[in-house]
Amino acid sequence: MKIFSAEQIYQADKSTIQKEKIKSEELMERAATQLFEWMHSRLRGTQVKIQLFCGIGNNGGDGLVLARKLNEHGYSIKVYVVNYSDKRSEDFLLNLERLKDGKVWPDFINEESELPKISPNDIVVDAIFGIGLNRAPDEWVGNLIKHINNSRAFTLSVDVPSGLPVDRGPWEPSYVINSSYVLSFQVPKLVFFLPRTGVYVNQWEILDIGLDQDYISNTETDFELIGRPEVLPMYRPRLKFSHKGNYGHSVIVGGSYGKIGAVQLAASSCLSVGSGLVTAFIPKCGYNSLQTAIPEVMVLTGSREKNISGIEIPFEPSVIGVGVGIGQDDDTISAFGTFLKKMDSPMVIDADGLNILSQNPEMLSDVPELSVLTPHPKELERLIGHWSSDFEKLEKAKTFAAQYNLIVVIKGAHTVTLFNGKGYVNTTGNPGMATAGSGDVLTGMITGLIAQGYSTVEASIFGVYLHGLAGDLAASTKGYEALKASTLVEHIGSAFSELFRQPEMEQKDKS
Numbered sequence: 276m277k278i279f280s281a282e283q284i285y286q287a288d289k290s291t292i293q294k295e296k297i298k299s300e301e302l303m304e305r306a307a308t309q310l311f312e313w314m315h316s317r318l319r320g321t322q323v324k325i326q327l328f329c330g331i332g333n334n335g336g337d338g339l340v341l342a343r344k345l346n347e348h349g350y351s352i353k354v355y356v357v358n359y360s361d362k363r364s365e366d367f368l369l370n371l372e373r374l375k376d377g378k379v380w381p382d383f384i385n386e387e388s389e390l391p392k393i394s395p396n397d398i399v400v401d402a403i404f405g406i407g408l409n410r411a412p413d414e415w416v417g418n419l420i421k422h423i424n425n426s427r428a429f430t431l432s433v434d435v436p437s438g439l440p441v442d443r444g445p446w447e448p449s450y451v452i453n454s455s456y457v458l459s460f461q462v463p464k465l466v467f468f469l470p471r472t473g474v475y476v477n478q479w480e481i482l483d484i485g486l487d488q489d490y491i492s493n494t495e496t497d498f499e500l501i502g503r504p505e506v507l508p509m510y511r512p513r514l515k516f517s518h519k520g521n522y523g524h525s526v527i528v529g530g531s532y533g534k535i536g537a538v539q540l541a542a543s544s545c546l547s548v549g550s551g552l553v554t555a556f557i558p559k560c561g562y563n564s565l566q567t568a569i570p571e572v573m574v575l576t577g578s579r580e581k582n583i584s585g586i587e588i589p590f591e592p593s594v595i596g597v598g599v600g601i602g603q604d605d606d607t608i609s610a611f612g613t614f615l616k617k618m619d620s621p622m623v624i625d626a627d628g629l630n631i632l633s634q635n636p637e638m639l640s641d642v643p644e645l646s647v648l649t650p651h652p653k654e655l656e657r658l659i660g661h662w663s664s665d666f667e668k669l670e671k672a673k674t675f676a677a678q679y680n681l682i683v684v685i686k687g688a689h690t691v692t693l694f695n696g697k698g699y700v701n702t703t704g705n706p707g708m709a710t711a712g713s714g715d716v717l718t719g720m721i722t723g724l725i726a727q728g729y730s731t732v733e734a735s736i737f738g739v740y741l742h743g744l745a746g747d748l749a750a751s752t753k754g755y756e757a758l759k760a761s762t763l764v765e766h767i768g769s770a771f772s773e774l775f776r777q778p779e780m781e782q783k784d785k786s
């Protein structure tokens with residue numbers, strides 16, 4: 276699903292109005308009707324107090340239309356207009372009149388007003404600012420936002436949490452609504468998925484308000500949300516008369532004394548994702564444990580006992596995944612540098628492989644183009660330097676990826692894969708995956724997919740999705756805390772099956 280910028284959403288809006296020959300107020304009515312139906316289908320007339328805080332733009336207009344509809348259906352409502360500017364939008368004004376026609380008179384809140392009482396049992400509708408926010412809210416509006424947050428009432432945000440700009444970080448982090456639920460129009464907003472701004476959004480859902488589909492499909496976006504519909508077409512079915520030679524030979528290079536487990540996890544996930552053959556290249560100390568733990572994996576050892584000091588692979592592998600548990604001994608660093616110089620086909624680089632690159636940036640130009648780098652935020656910071664907002668991070672990482680023609684997978688709650696100026700935002704995964712070794716599993720999975728013929732960018736997007744899905748399936752039986760990286764590996768198979776689960780089967784399961 277495409278993630279639009281605010282500018283593109285306004286364009287979609289315009290294009291819909293022109294094409295359907297409707298007025299903007301009709302689009303607002305359509306949007307707010309969706310909001311109303313969402314609430315009404317859940318509340319079914321329950322007499323809970325609903326406090327609606329409406330700004331003076333179109334987001335506020337949506338709130339006013341919703342208030343009118345709630346009122347018509349007998350809900351107990353209280354409407355406030357947060358009067359932060361004289362520049363009221365036309366559709367706001369029109370709907371203010373319509374609300375008054377229905378004998379609802381809002382209270383106007385300004386700098387002098389007392390803060391209204393909000394009980395934790397109330398429902399707050401947050402329609403103060405939408406995607407039109409273009410500067411920090413004034414202090415008194417910020418204080419109102421803080422007051423709403425402190426009330427602990429269920430807060431339903433219209434389109435976006437008020438105070439959260441959609442194309443940058445907030446000016447003042449405490450002047451943003453902490454939304455219990457965001458009902459966002461037509462397209463998801465990037466800020467919902469980034470670590471510093473996603474925290475304002477507990478849950479979100481898209482309401483289809485029928486914006487122009489032609490515009491949506493013909494418009495290129497900088498970011499795309501990756502769900503099942505996006506990854507299914509990437510899947511490469513296994514053929515009946517195929518053999519292991521058709522699915523590639525992966526090599527996992529890594530490990531050092533005390534960190535052989537990282538290679539074990541990567542090699543075993545590489546096999547589980549379907550690589551035909553897997554060889555691990557490790558220091559001698561890991562030979563027995565690895566051979567014992569995973570009989571399917573072939574093991575090559577370097578000349579040293581405790582670390583890798585030279586990387587020699589006596590055959591032509593389909594792909595190499597390097598770096599997990601490899602450490603940063605001087606001779607490992609120089610072995611890695613020599614190895615990069617020899618290599619010309621794309622590889623996957625993780626963990627200390629990345630740390631070696633950040634400390635020896637001259638090696639970056641030897642990384643084969645289209646290779647995949649899988650940093651967690653700390654590793655990324657070492658590679659690209661500090662950032663002051665998620666947006667700056669993405670820009671810097673994009674520039675870095677473009678400079679070396681690489682794929683950069685920024686791991687986290689919503690892993691973002693960057694390639695060719697575009698970001699692919701993952702939707703699977705859960706906090707149970709914040710556990711030792713889960714990144715090693717991802718490295719093995721991406722490597723194993725490349726071995727089978729997936730392009731490196733597809734392997735990254737698909738691998739990240741499957742990895743998160745395996746995590747979600749694992750969490751559904753193990754919970755978050757008990758989830759271990761090896762449990763992720765065990766669930767890779769069911770993650771594949773889950774991809775092909777039919778909606779009918781899901782329905783049956785529920786009944």
Ligand SMILES: NC(=O)C1=CN([C@@H]2O[C@H](COP(=O)(O)OP(=O)(O)OC[C@H]3O[C@@H](n4cnc5c(N)ncnc54)[C@H](OP(=O)(O)O)[C@@H]3O)[C@@H](O)[C@H]2O)[C@@H](O)CC1
Nearest residue numbers: 288303332333334404405406407408409410411412434460
């Ligand atoms: N296509 C769709 O998806 C549809 C969208 N719809 C809805 O429209 C919403 C966008 O509405 P919007 O453009 O009127 O902007 P909104 O967020 O209400 O802000 C109002 C104005 O406030 C101002 N302002 C900005 N920052 C400020 C600040 N800090 N302190 C004080 N003032 C500030 C700024 O005006 P300025 O003062 O800069 O001239 C701004 O224009 C969208 O989120 C959705 O809910 C639906 O109705 C139909 C279909």
Ligand SMILES: Nc1ncnc2c1ncn2[C@@H]1O[C@H](COP(=O)(O)OP(=O)(O)O)[C@@H](O)[C@H]1O
Nearest residue numbers: 651686687688704705706709711712713714715
């Ligand atoms: N809160 C979370 N939600 C979803 N996925 C997560 C979360 N925390 C971590 N992950 C995933 O788990 C993996 C952790 O990788 P990493 O930090 O490299 O772990 P390790 O170095 O221990 O192997 C990444 O793929 C990341 O996306």
Ligand SMILES: [K+]
Nearest residue numbers: 401404435437
């Ligand atoms: K809002």
